[in-house]
Amino acid sequence: MRNFMEPESVAIIGISRKTGPGSFNLMENMIKFGFSGKIFPINPNATEILGKKVYPNVRSVKSKIDLAIISTPREDTISCLKDCVVAHIKAAIVVNQGFADADSRGKEIQREMTEIAKRDGIRILGPNTLGVLDNFNNFTTSFMPLSKEKAPVGLICQSGVFFVGARKYSGVIGKGIDLGNACDIGFCEALRYFGEDPDIKIIATHMEGLSEGKEFLSLASRIVKEKPIIIFKTGSSATGAKSALSHSGSMAGNYEVYKAGMRQAGVTFLEEDGQMIGAVKTLLNLPTMKGNGVAVVTFSGAAGIMATDALERYGLRLASLSPETIRMLAELSPDWMPLGNPLDIWPAVMKHGADKAYSIALSAVINDQSVDGIIGIATAPVIPEFSFLDVSEALNDIIEELPCKPVLFWLYGPNTEEIGERFESKKRIMTYSTLEMAAWSLSLLRDRHSYLHRENNKVWTSNPVI
Amino acid sequence: MRNFMEPESVAIIGISRKTGPGSFNLMENMIKFGFSGKIFPINPNATEILGKKVYPNVRSVKSKIDLAIISTPREDTISCLKDCVVAHIKAAIVVNQGFADADSRGKEIQREMTEIAKRDGIRILGPNTLGVLDNFNNFTTSFMPLSKEKAPVGLICQSGVFFVGARKYSGVIGKGIDLGNACDIGFCEALRYFGEDPDIKIIATHMEGLSEGKEFLSLASRIVKEKPIIIFKTGSSATGAKSALSHSGSMAGNYEVYKAGMRQAGVTFLEEDGQMIGAVKTLLNLPTMKGNGVAVVTFSGAAGIMATDALERYGLRLASLSPETIRMLAELSPDWMPLGNPLDIWPAVMKHGADKAYSIALSAVINDQSVDGIIGIATAPVIPEFSFLDVSEALNDIIEELPCKPVLFWLYGPNTEEIGERFESKKRIMTYSTLEMAAWSLSLLRDRHSYLHRENNKVWTSNPVI
Numbered sequence: 001m002r003n004f005m006e007p008e009s010v011a012i013i014g015i016s017r018k019t020g021p022g023s024f025n026l027m028e029n030m031i032k033f034g035f036s037g038k039i040f041p042i043n044p045n046a047t048e049i050l051g052k053k054v055y056p057n058v059r060s061v062k063s064k065i066d067l068a069i070i071s072t073p074r075e076d077t078i079s080c081l082k083d084c085v086v087a088h089i090k091a092a093i094v095v096n097q098g099f100a101d102a103d104s105r106g107k108e109i110q111r112e113m114t115e116i117a118k119r120d121g122i123r124i125l126g127p128n129t130l131g132v133l134d135n136f137n138n139f140t141t142s143f144m145p146l147s148k149e150k151a152p153v154g155l156i157c158q159s160g161v162f163f164v165g166a167r168k169y170s171g172v173i174g175k176g177i178d179l180g181n182a183c184d185i186g187f188c189e190a191l192r193y194f195g196e197d198p199d200i201k202i203i204a205t206h207m208e209g210l211s212e213g214k215e216f217l218s219l220a221s222r223i224v225k226e227k228p229i230i231i232f233k234t235g236s237s238a239t240g241a242k243s244a245l246s247h248s249g250s251m252a253g254n255y256e257v258y259k260a261g262m263r264q265a266g267v268t269f270l271e272e273d274g275q276m277i278g279a280v281k282t283l284l285n286l287p288t289m290k291g292n293g294v295a296v297v298t299f300s301g302a303a304g305i306m307a308t309d310a311l312e313r314y315g316l317r318l319a320s321l322s323p324e325t326i327r328m329l330a331e332l333s334p335d336w337m338p339l340g341n342p343l344d345i346w347p348a349v350m351k352h353g354a355d356k357a358y359s360i361a362l363s364a365v366i367n368d369q370s371v372d373g374i375i376g377i378a379t380a381p382v383i384p385e386f387s388f389l390d391v392s393e394a395l396n397d398i399i400e401e402l403p404c405k406p407v408l409f410w411l412y413g414p415n416t417e418e419i420g421e422r423f424e425s426k427k428r429i430m431t432y433s434t435l436e437m438a439a440w441s442l443s444l445l446r447d448r449h450s451y452l453h454r455e456n457n458k459v460w461t462s463n464p465v466i
Numbered sequence: 467m468r469n470f471m472e473p474e475s476v477a478i479i480g481i482s483r484k485t486g487p488g489s490f491n492l493m494e495n496m497i498k499f500g501f502s503g504k505i506f507p508i509n510p511n512a513t514e515i516l517g518k519k520v521y522p523n524v525r526s527v528k529s530k531i532d533l534a535i536i537s538t539p540r541e542d543t544i545s546c547l548k549d550c551v552v553a554h555i556k557a558a559i560v561v562n563q564g565f566a567d568a569d570s571r572g573k574e575i576q577r578e579m580t581e582i583a584k585r586d587g588i589r590i591l592g593p594n595t596l597g598v599l600d601n602f603n604n605f606t607t608s609f610m611p612l613s614k615e616k617a618p619v620g621l622i623c624q625s626g627v628f629f630v631g632a633r634k635y636s637g638v639i640g641k642g643i644d645l646g647n648a649c650d651i652g653f654c655e656a657l658r659y660f661g662e663d664p665d666i667k668i669i670a671t672h673m674e675g676l677s678e679g680k681e682f683l684s685l686a687s688r689i690v691k692e693k694p695i696i697i698f699k700t701g702s703s704a705t706g707a708k709s710a711l712s713h714s715g716s717m718a719g720n721y722e723v724y725k726a727g728m729r730q731a732g733v734t735f736l737e738e739d740g741q742m743i744g745a746v747k748t749l750l751n752l753p754t755m756k757g758n759g760v761a762v763v764t765f766s767g768a769a770g771i772m773a774t775d776a777l778e779r780y781g782l783r784l785a786s787l788s789p790e791t792i793r794m795l796a797e798l799s800p801d802w803m804p805l806g807n808p809l810d811i812w813p814a815v816m817k818h819g820a821d822k823a824y825s826i827a828l829s830a831v832i833n834d835q836s837v838d839g840i841i842g843i844a845t846a847p848v849i850p851e852f853s854f855l856d857v858s859e860a861l862n863d864i865i866e867e868l869p870c871k872p873v874l875f876w877l878y879g880p881n882t883e884e885i886g887e888r889f890e891s892k893k894r895i896m897t898y899s900t901l902e903m904a905a906w907s908l909s910l911l912r913d914r915h916s917y918l919h920r921e922n923n924k925v926w927t928s929n930p931v932i
Contacts, residue, residue, distance in 0.1 A: 098803075101767060168878055273776070301625065302672070310738070385488070413630075413634075434740035
């Protein structure tokens with residue numbers, strides 16, 4: 001994978017002569033992204049693009065090329081790959097679509113690509129891929145603009161939609177591998193690469209189909225002990241599977257086995273879009289949860305009830321708070337206030353201010369032996385009129401001195417984005433768009449703890465039927 | 467309810483002398499909100515607040531008062547209510563908490579309030595409530611700032627959190643009634659009021675507990691034929707119910723009956739936070755869906771598969787597109803492109819531009835007899851560099867001439883909020899934050915159609931066990 005992620009020299013075969021906004025010129029994007037290696041543009045119909053000499057083919061380049069990016073009409077793909085073999089290029093990315101994703105002719109060409117990869121010592125990523133992204137090395141083969149943050153998140157996907165839309169799917173990513181149709185390089189290789197990569201702490205995966213079941217599970221169950229692996233599986237429905245895997249019938253039955261195998265291997269397995277972003281931020285930033293006991297700190301009784309409902313749906317329960325915890329809050333509350341879990345601190349907020357009430361409440365519940373995790377409910381006011389209700393700074397001031405338990409907040413109000421970032425500034429408190437999502441996220445931390453501490457949690461070596 | 471929603475004169479009992487930012491002064495907020503009627507501030511310890519003469523009690527006011535808002539310590543509530551009775555005031559809102567939501571003393575005071583309401587000709591909203599909101603009459607009793615849009619959405623709730631956070635829960639609301647602890651005015655009265663109110667086209671409800679089951683179902687099954695009724699029920703879990711209803715044990719079993727009764731009455735019944743906002747925008751703006759056949763128009767094969775999975779989870783299916791529909795798209799696509807449903811139009815977008823490809827695709831599928839509803843997948847680019855990918859204007863230009871079927875879009879990209887508003891500008895296309903939510907929302911439109919066209923769909927008059 002190193003030739004793909006950290007090449008020193010790149011050939012771009014089939015590069016467009018169009019440059020500038022809207023042209024999606026791959027070389028232009030690559031330079032803009034900060035790639036400092038050599039680029040050899042290949043186009044028989046041009047002599048110069050963006051001031052660089054253009055070559056008619058890779059054979060005519062006399063320097064060493066680490067990676068070829070092929071973006072030609074599909075009928076030219078095989079001859080381009082053969083040129084690469086002649087030029088001793090070891091890695092190629094085939095960008096275009098129209099292969100196994102299309103008609104029988106496309107399938108035939110893709111089979112031929114697989115053979116070349118097996119036979120001629122060249123590795124192929126794609127076809128039908130945006131290729132790779134490596135923000136730690138300022139390198140991308142995407143013709144679409146991507147974010148450049150050095151996040152410790154490695155993304156493996158089968159569609160460029162996850163690359164370009166990472167903020168929507170997985171949050172910010174630091175490295176990405178789009179397998180596309182996966183004619184050669186598949187999930188195992190990508191997973192192993194991120195598993196060994198010290199820059200990467202969590203691996204988020206979008207998976208349509210998997211042909212290397214046994215090897216993948218064995219690998220995943222080893223890597224997952226150190227780095228959480230999240231798999232968003234699509235094509236789970238009968239018709240979805242037909243689209244995704246081009247084989248229906250037996251799929252529906254096998255899917256449950258597939259899912260069970262993944263879960264047993266310790267993978268966080270997702271089926272709905274919108275879940276991955278929460279799972280990544282949770283498993284990357286928060287400590288795991290040792291038990292099922294949750295404290296809910298709220299300024300609204302109604303929201304506390306909503307949190308309670310959600311917790312029960314994910315097999316979690318309200319912790320029985322200790323008399324000491326209740327006593328600390330009772331000192332801040334009016335005599336008539338019934339205190340329990342959920343812990344309603346609105347009267348305390350009104351009397352003593354939000355900073356004090358929330359700080360004391362959070363310290364009390366996090367120190368409570370019966371509490372394994374905390375869901376907090378607070379407001380996201382617009383600054384400055386209601387800024388006294390923003391407790392993000394007060395809580396971050398004390399959080400590092402407190403026991404290491406997961407703290408998740410649900411914010412409500414007109415300014416959740418800005419206040420949410422403040423809450424998350426030390427990466428010790430994470431915020432969620434619904435209480436449902438917060439409760440679900442806590443359950444992922446509980447599941448991960450259970451997995452890591454299960455006895456006989458050996459690496460998968462049997463032969464699962466997937 | 468008219469005295470509560472459209473009073474001409476209001477007494478504010480227990481008004482604070484503090485004014486300005488952070489004081490939550492109810493009178494100040496009411497004036498700022500645009501109330502043009504008379505206000506009589508009541509506070510025995512003040513003579514003037516915000517330039518208005520302050521009275522020691524309501525008895526000393528010699529003009530007619532339509533509504534009293536009581537915000538005093540709980541021990542004074544009963545005597546204030548008795549003063550209101552003497553002053554011939556017919557409606558009172560009790561704002562403070564500390565009643566049935568608190569200790570036995572609080573419960574006792576609340577019981578007394580209920581008796582006064584039954585006996586002395588005064589109606590009471592609350593206690594523990596923000597009161598009412600009526601943007602059509604520029605009136606609110608909330609001490610928290612609220613939005614002022616004249617949306618045809620009526621909200622009934624049991625917590626101020628839904629009032630202040632309406633944007634998060636239900637989207638913009640035009641009128642609202644916070645029942646609080648509901649010592650007198652309950653769900654039936656509020657529902658009837660919105661049912662008869664020509665300003666209101668949809669009713670969104672947050673419900674913790676319901677004591678008037680039979681009457682409510684009978685009323686709801688009549689109103690729902692004209693106006694969709696959405697109920698977000700909280701306290702569904704065993705522990706949640708304990709908090710919400712202060713009675714556990716039998717609740718868990720009864721809950722399924724409760725739910726079934728609501729659904730049979732045609733109510734859209736929700737259990738997770740985050741669902742109401744999608745349900746409101748869907749049922750308010752989009753036509754109902756006649757069958758289960760859905761066309762998915764996408765620029766990404768992967769997203770099409772995700773949509774397919776989600777549709778199946780809600781009992782919907784991919785429509786079999788007619789040869790005519792396929793032919794129209796085939797003319798825009800390369801020969802090798804397999805066309806079906808989901809309809810992947812990325813090559814057509816690249817060749818003919820997004821506006822043309824999306825317009826032709828939407829027209830084709832919406833005119834297809836086999837299609838009952840449409841999920842579109844498009845991008846939300848940042849303007850102007852990628853503005854050619856924003857198809858919101860092109861689609862709104864043609865949508866009014868097309869058959870009336872529900873069109874839901876899922877947008878992906880960095881600018882979903884701005885582009886989403888453009889998509890929704892004519893209220894004929896709605897956008898959703900996930901494909902899961904879009905598919906689920908379509909199922910609500912299908913369910914509503916089924917309900918409205920069910921035979922023997924008579925008004926509920928039997929005696930359900932709830």
